[in-house]
Amino acid sequence: MARELAADLRGEVRFGAAERTVYSHDASNYRHLPLGVVKPADLDDVRTALALCRQYRVPVVARGAGTSIGGQAIGPGAVVLDFRRHLGAVLDVDPQARTARVEPGVVLDDLQRAVRPYGLRFGPDPSTHSRCTLGGMIGNDSCGPRSLAWGRTSDNVERLELLLADGTELTVRGRLAPEERTALRALPGREGELHRQLQEFTDHHLATIRQGMPDLPRRTSGYPLDALLPERGHDLARALTGTEGTCALLLGATVRLVEEPPARALVIAGYPDEGAAADAVPALLPLRPLTAEGMAADLIAALLAAGPRPPALDRLPAGECWLFLETAGATPVEAYSAARRLADTVRREHSAAVALVTDPGEQRQLWAVREAGAGIVTRLPGGGEAWPGWEDSAVPPERLGDYLRDLRALLRRHSLRGVPYGHFGEGCVHLRIDFPLDQPQGVLVFREFLEQAADLAVSYGGSLSGEHGDGQARAELLPRMYPPEVIDLFGEFKRIWDPENLLNPGALVDPRPLDADLRFVAAPRRPLPLALPYERDGGSLASAVHRCVGVAKCVDPTTGVMCPSYMATSEERHSTRGRARLLAEMLRGMGAPPGRRAGGAITDGWRSEEVREALDLCLSCKGCASDCPVHVDMATYKTEFLHQHYRHRLRPLAHYSMGWLPLWLRAAALAPGAANTLARSPAAGLLKRLGGIDRRRVLPVLPPETFTRWYRRHRTAHPAAAGARTVLLWPDTFSDHLQPNVLRSAVEVLEHLGFDVRLPAGPVCCGLTWYSTGQLGTARRVLRRSLQVLAADGLPADTPVIGMDPSCTASLREDLPRLLGPDGRPLADRTRTFAEFLDEFAPDAPLPRVPRDAVTQTHCHQHAVLGTAADRRVEARLGLHNRVLDSGCCGLAGNFGFERGHFEVSEAIAERVLLPELRAADPGTVVLADGFSCRTQIAQLAEGRQALHLAELIARALREDARDRRPGADGVPGDAAR
Structure with a gap:
């Protein structure tokens, strides 16, 4: 079947373990491994895929954003049709009729953007509006907070274009006049037969439908059979909204729009x-x-x-x-x-x-x-x-x-x-x-509570579901809400549309048990030896990855830092959610008791190539740690996986070149001229191949003198003033060896403000390059050595430490305690960014005025770990007219963008927002980027643009002020100036 699908479809056909795993979950408690995943390129692909599934008797599950909470977007042994990937267009907007025609995979926010110029909007707006699709909203009859004014999705559907399991295509509308119903009954073939069956079904069961369906503003449980009543116009569009993909596949929809309040x-x-x-x-x-x-x-x-x-x-x-x-x-x-x-x-x-x-x-x-x-x-x-x-x-x-x-x-x-x-x-x-689902009695508690809660809601005249539909979570409970004769009608209604039960079977009719297939029950029972503490998750990586509940904010490609690789590839397995699902499936197999198989798609544990491939495009940007509502920290999970995956094995070349870069730079600094000559010679290509570096990347130029050498000369010539408060400047590897002007500018500004700037007595390193490549043993040794160097300084224990590179500073603040425990906490607690230090320790110090336009590229680690509030306050003191770009990650992310195989993704991430914004900016606009990676990406891809660190901007302004104050600076002789 997979071979035939791949041969006949223009879209993507994925039957591998990775794709099956990431599509085995939605936002519910359930896990169902599908047979495979199809991402149709067009409606012909949908038709062909359904025909082949019918031929092979394989069930079909339609999927939008996969945010269903009841388990409607997953199915065991099914082919999942992902409509979101390629079928997400707004086909037409009619402002006069206030309607829009859409494909099923269109994201709600995209529809809102398309109709906003006409002063219109689609009324329902669930909290997942930035990623949920209209097809999914129609399947579940979604609502949102403003349904009080504008109703549910079913109140806003004009017509539905449908594909039945047997290949029949038809369009159904809203309310019908009696003569229209008669005309539909007279249609030839399967379409006419369908309409005759539906009208006879309604006519035979009028009393049961009228008496058995509660009248509630929020009833989305069961099939909305009351929409078929004559007094409601035999509204087929409404009757099919909320049927959870069990009756027909949606090929398109025309929806009603409302006026957007000004x-x-x-x-x-x-x-x-x-x-x-x-x-x-x-x-x-x-x-x-x-x-x-x-x-x-x-x-x-x-x-x-x-x-x-x-x-x-x-x-x-x-x-x-x-x-x-x-x-x-x-x-x-x-x-x-x-x-x-x-x-x-x-x-x-x-x-x-x-x-x-x-x-x-x-x-x-x-x-x-x-x-x-x-x-x-x-x-x-x-x-x-x-x-x-x-x-x-x-x-x-x-x-x-x-x-x-x-x-x-x-x-x-x-x-x-x-x-x-x-x-x-x-x-x-x-x-x-x-619910204690990870405990032996947890499933019993789960079932008993849900049964009693259902009885409670029904006793109040309520519905089991008021927005998200039933799915596996609540369909088994429908007999507690509806009498047996109505439950029978649900089955008959389903059979009229889908007699072979191919479309999302078990979701509403003949449902699977609500306590079966729970994704938590097979979580690891025996503790796994781990390298990192997972202090917020009880030391369990399984608990950590189960933070992901499928809310799917990581598949919103429009804003924020999370998830840059998904923004570039649109591949589910390259989203934070997809990677969490893969890790969970891997741990599921590892947690099975000895001698028993967990029956998962990924059975080779830490050696899994599926997990490695998905994590390979994780930039370790940490964006998910802050932007994800439940703070999934994929950068940390990736570090753990790389540590375990390559333990006692050869690593990728980039782990030896980029991972050990602090040592290679220290060696190259002994002869920077020779190193630069080699890097610009024909041998550079060979160096890149040996180092696992992409051939299109430009190797950075080493300065003739490192910052630490300059500082020793500077300190001798300019001793600190008596009584000045001591601060410790952290000479991070990249600033020290590649861009020393950043650290020199910091010294210039801090000394101007009256501080005594010191450096550690010897070489120090945050260990980030080893940490991010999973070389945790080396990272710990590097950090312990750095702490020993600091202890030998003899400086007071409360001496502030200023980090100039956000990734290094974030590593000291977050990764250091994670690796060294309490020993690392004192340094973490006294480490500040440059802006944080100015804001906290020199809040009233006079800073130069810089009344210029600027744009800022925020480093991902600063966004996720350190925050930027202090930067904004310092910029206000400077008088800077700054605009912070909503560009997310720059795409370089330390070693990521240099590694072979990552260049296209790195460039695509930068082209999403950052590079177009820089091209559009006025040439006189200052570009601020405190991150070494961000400045490097801008220098290599932004066509002549150069970015500055905040310290460089302030130091330049100080020098300009000093020059302006010099006698004769305005062309006036010195004596006259005085």
Whole structure:
């Protein structure tokens, strides 16, 4: 079958272990290895693939972004059709009709960008809007916070273009007049037969459908059979929205658009608890807010446990649970007036604390906290793991407060914890729970809780799912919500569309058990010897990689640092999520008890070539450690894997050349002229081949003198002033041996500000090149030797240490304690970046004015580990008109961009934002880049542009000020000037 698919399709056909592994998960608790993955290049590929699957009796699962929480986007032994890769176009926009025609793989944010020039938008906006697809939204009937105003996806679908499992193609529309229904019944062939069966199905079961389907604003459980009723216009488009790919494949859709409000305001109301907040909602709904979102204090606690406090949280009023009530208007004044009415009602009716936010930037920051909820609450404030399962139940909004109180009581009875939040205006609650799935009794607890929670929701007249659909997580529970005759109708409806049960079998009809196929149950039982501590994950790499819950922020290619290789390749296995899945599958096999096989796709443990290949394009940028909502730290996992993979084995050539570069540079510095001559000679090509370096890379030029040699001469000629505060400047390898002007500029600025700048008594190194290539034994020895050198200095223990290169500084702050434990903590705690030092230790010192335009390329490690707030404050003191590029990684990333086989990816990453921005910048614009890698990438790829370190910029300004102050500097004789 794989051979035939590869021969007949223009798109990609992947039946290897790596691709099967990364597509074996979505955002649910489940793992199903597919038979293979097809990424169709066009609709003809979809038709051909489905025909071959039908011929071979292989099930088909359609997939968008793979963010389904119920397990709808995975299937055992199925062929997964990835629509997101190539079928993501907005085909047409009709502003007058307010409609758009789209391919199934179009990402929601791409649709929003396409229709924004017309003042329009697609109404539903789930928190995964930057990566979820319209096909997936139609499959699950997705909603989002603004469905209170604009409805669910099913409320916004005009027509669907479908491919049935038997190859039939047809288009279904919304509400139909009686004469239209008659015409459809008369159509020839399979299409007419289908319409006759559906109409007869409805006519025969009118009473059952009318009485058996709860009327709720958020009911996405089961098939929406009530859309077929005559009084609802026999709406086939609506009836198929939310069927989770079990009835037909979507080839295209025409969706309705709504007017984008020109202005918005946000009212935040604080209540003593979530029950009180929910009780308050029904009285506020008549004021027609766009949203009525609930978020309790435990979600904020989870956010703060995961990372630094966002400044936007300071706008939250007093309370333990908050309602986010958004208003809209044609003007800011109109939106503000609507918000004031809401705020006054909240104060008058509920005596609640209120904040009114009109600044768009602050609104975005506050909404970002809410949108990150799906990721944040996978880690509870105490550090425990929380999982989906009872993810989005919904009850009538007027009963939500009591339901939440009973739901909390049910959690307590089972000794479980979770963080409820969600769409209170429509009675929908998101909840992840710390099910003990890695313990022997955990699966029993999981099943018992879900059964009782289902009964609780139904007792309130609710739905098992209010947004994400059922999938394997909840389909087994549908008989608790619907009477047997309705369950029978679900099966009959499925058979009308898909009589051979080829499309996503087991997702809704005849479902797989909710406690089968759990991805955590086969996690390693026996501890594995590891080289790194994984202190946030109990020392377990398995727990660390299971941080990834499939939220898929790493496959948003538009912004941020994470994940640069995915942004360049669009390959799932090169995303943070894909790599986490591969590592989890590898550990699954390694964790099986001796003598037993785990039945996984990757069975060769640390020697896995699939894992090595996927991690080969990981730049170790650390972007995921900060940008991922659950802080998956792939750079650390890669280091561990490389250490284990190459243990007692020959390594790639680049590990010996680039990994040991500090020693090679120290040797070359003995004769820099000869080294430069060799690097520019015909022998350079041979050197690159021997070193595993790409032939297109230019080897850097060594300066005639290292910084440390210059410093010894400088110190002799310019001794420190008496009483000056001592600081220790860290002479990192790349600045010392390749760009000494950065360190010299730092000395110039620091001495100008009155500091006594010292260097370590001997050679020191952060060990990063060894650490990033997995040579951890050598990295530890290098760091211990560096600590011994510092101890011999005799400087006070609180002497600040200033690092000039962000990667080196981040390594001292984060990797040093990780490798040496408590011994490394004192140095880590007193290490600062150059900007941090100026901001903390010289906050009032006069800095020169630099009123120039600048753009900044932020180093990935600074973004992820160190932060940039101090840089922005120092730039403000300089008067610099700076714009920080949203360019993500520059693409060089230390040794990555120099290694053979990486040049194309490195260049593609730089071409995404950085290089176009530099080409477009005015020639007089200063380019700032504190990272040696960033400056090198810019110098080699940006066509003559040169970037400066912040210290170089300030030192230049000091020299210009000094020159301007010299007598005669303006062309006036010295005496006259005086």
